[in-house]
Amino acid sequence: MSTERYQKVTDDHLRRDAFLYVRQSSLRQVFENTESTKRQYALRERAVSLGWPIERIHVIDTDLGQSGASAEHRDGFQQLVSEVAIGHAGIVLGLEVSRLARNNADWHRLIELAALTHTLILDEDGVYDPAYFNDRLLLGLKGTMSEAELHVLNARLQGGMRNKARRGELELPLPIGLTYHPNGSVVLDPDQQIHASLRLLFDTYRQTRSASMVVRRFRREGWSFPRRIRRGIGKGEVHWGALNTSRVLQILHNPRYAGAFVYGRTRTGRKADLTNTQVRVAQSDWQVLIREAHIGYIDWDEFERNQVTLRQSANGFGSELVRGTFPREGGGLLQGRVICGRCGNRMRVRYQRVSGRLEPYYVCHDVSAHDAGKPCQSIRGRAIDGAIGALLLETVGPAAIEVALAVEDEIAGRIEQANSMRLKQLERARYEAELARRRYMNVDPANRMVADTLEADWNDRLRRLDALQQEHDRLRQSDHRLLGDEARARIRALAEDFANVWNDCRVESVERKRMLGLLIEDVTLVKSEKISIHVRFRGGRTTSLEVDKPRPMALVRKTQPAVVSVIDELLETCTDQQVASRLNELGYTNWQHQAFTARKVALIRTTYRLPSRYERLRSRGLLTGAELAAQLEVSQTTIHQWGRQGLLRRQIYGHDHRCLYEPPGDVVLVRGAGGSKTTRATVVAPATGQGAM
Known part of the structure; x- marks a missing residue:
């Protein structure tokens, strides 16, 4: 060791203690990369050679298995910084800068405190005094290089993962109900109870379009739902318990259940307290999206319909208007489609019992909810629903049905294009099945290991071809029924029967709301001497109505x-x-x-x-x-x-x-x-x- 190094160690430094900081980035490195740990502990001999007695050399090794990317959760590093700040440390020993910190903010804070308290820093290359500019500059460069090294390592790892994800080969944790086959493919969970529970969840949501209704049905019937332990004690085990709304929403938002491989749904962000958090990324910004990558419980079209329904159901307070809220129970015909003509906010439906039955009221209480003011408007909905119903009966006539038939003719061309694409897909499947057959026929029958694999591949191709053929036949029959003369005649007859269907007491209010949503975009209400009703149809056409204001109860x-x-x-x-x-x-x-x-x-x-x-x-x-x-x-x-x-x-x-x-x-x-x-x-x-x- 050179004389200059000894000159930096003074009696003032020797009167204080020496602190050796030992760290490995992961528990796997602690158990497998033992040589690095031995080299770090060997720095005690360097401190002894510089003049510190062995009993005054403190080893801080509580951060073994902790990453140095941040000082968060590193109690040992926090202790080291505290000892330097109060002047107890004469020298800080670390094998290299990356052992102490891989973050410039944490590293420069330690250097600044060491310079203020005249604390030395020792690594494998030598002794540094942060109070000297040259040493502080060199330590800063080493910290920058350490942070850059971490960035390069992460970039290499992330690059490899993204490249593998683009091919759909990256093995990511699967949600409950999906598992990996020994050959690496994704298959449905072989546990029939788990399989049936997920099928039941998707079927119930398909019928009710409400996550809360799914939970109510599970609780009403006393059904349990599976949950897989991801970490800690019992990792990998399946536990059964009560289903809640957040769990249903998590499953409905997960594209893996639609058979899609997705990478980049979330990204790591920082909170105000510098702690990490997961930020959800919009679907358009996902790094990788491969549809039909594996088998799923629903198809991709149903998954997208579910996302639209969930966004519409998330309608809350605020001025932002949400289109087409999914109809729910209740007699209010215009639920989710009423706009206040005074403030422009969406009005909600409130039900009040009048004369033994529930009466709908359209109420705009956005101001009262946010500013503690009075509601803009509160209008009894029976007369308004009657006027809209009469308008709907006038609108849905033979002329409107003829327009629908014209649109149907345009859709027929698109159906033919889709049929052509299905025929091409079917032809390719036949070719692949024939190719698999030829491979199997050309193999030596005595080589059973290869023959069995080729036979299984041939059978798989045949099953896939049969499934495509059946699906093609089913869609052709469906298209034929959709575009046939009988279907067109039923559509024309609907113009005459629509009034009877609309006024039939056996038709539920939810179905009436669905029929109304096909024609009407929204309705704006203004309450004055009379109630003005401004209706905006889908397509842009508008019309206005007026109804008498409901009389006070005293007059009634x-x-x-x-x-x-x-x-x-x-x-x-x-x-x-x-x-x-x-x-x-x-x-x-x-x-x-x-x-x-x-x-x-x-x-x-x-x-x-x-x-x-x-x-x-x-x-x-x-x-x-x-x-x-x-x-x-x-x-x-x-x-x-x-x-x-x-x-x-x-x-x-x-x-x-x-x-x-x-x-x-x-x-x-x-x-x-x-x-x-x-x-x-x-x-x-x-x-x-x-x-x-």
Whole structure:
């Protein structure tokens, strides 16, 4: 060792401790690359030769198996930096700069602290004092080269992986339900329970178009779902548990289930705290996408339809409009297609129970949700749905069906092109099968190892040819049915039957929303004196409607003036019970379309301050039983008895026991039996008219 190196080590350095930092990048290197570890531990002898006693040489080896790309999770490096910062370290020993750090930020921070505390740095090449410019410059260059070396190594590894991924040969971890065959191909999991669970998940989503509905069905039926342990204890094992929405979404977003090989779906990013995170990449930016690379549970077309549905279902608050929200349960016909005419945000459907049934309301509460303000608009949806339904029935007519048939003719040409491409694919499959047959026929039968492989390949080609032939025949039959005269006749007949289908109570609201979505893009509502409805059809055509604003509940419950007038007229000659019976005979009902009763008539009479039957009779001068008994100087019992016998005229105003009597006429004496007693009586004509007995 040169004299200059000894001159850098001073008594001040020797009074402080020496710290040896030992690191390997991975646990595999720790177990396999043992020579590097021995060389790092051997640096203690260098420290002893420089004057440090062995007991004051501290070895920091807690970072064995940790990458040096970042100081994160490297507790040993953090401890070393702390010892340098507080001045406990006289010298830091490392086999090379890459052992200490492969990141310039971490490396220069250590150099800066070492320069401030006059701490030396030793590697395999020599001793450096960061306080000197030349040494600091050399250490900085070594750190840059170490970082560049890491970049080159990563670039080589990533380049090899990308090159292998472009061929679809890169072996990546497969999701549950897929596994690698011993020959390296991807096959379905042989476990039939796992296979059936995934099939059931995709089938349920195909029917419901809702991840939540898939979870509800699994939980309602008590089904479990598999999950494979990726790391740690039990790695590779399959555990069964409850299914949740995030798991369903993860499966639906994974293109491997559609038989596609994908590389570059995510990239590594940094958070504000410099920790790594995985950032999802848009499909258009994926580095590698190979469709039909292996067998899958669904095809690629269904996978793309699922992605469109999932994006539409992710509609949340905000001004961004999401087209064509998938129809869900509920009576609101315009769910997902209503736009507020005031603020331009999408309106949501809220259901409220009115008169025992759920009524849809279209509400724009974006302002209330974000700015704690009042909702822009809240409109009852029954009248609007009725107007849109009538407009739809007018639009879907024979002319529209003829336009659809014209489009069908254009599609027929495309179908013929697709059929031509399928024939070419079928011809190539026949050639490959024939080629495999010739290879098998030319092999020596005694060489069974080669013959068996060629025979298996021939059988595989034949199975593939048979599958293509069956698929071709099926598609040809489907195209023939689609373009046949019978199908066209059914389409024309639909113009006449559409109204019956639309108004059929057996048709679910979800199906009506789907039919509406084929023609209408969106509907804009503006609530003022009337409700303005602006409809935008698919293709750009627009139309406007107006409907009356729903009346307040107070007006809805208000009795019609005509009914009040009839009640006022009937009260002249009828009691409340008789008025209710007469109203029911005339076909009148209340606001709830219910029949009238005496109690309901009394409530209307009180509300509109109509004189009762009793008040009307009293205003005509009719007397009560007590008043007439006092006038005739007889008991009330006698008055009521004379009324029942028809000797006095009376008018019923309640039930049979509530009545009023007309004023008396001439009074005569009536002698009792045996002539022992006389009473006074009123001479009346036989009682006739309303209320007479």
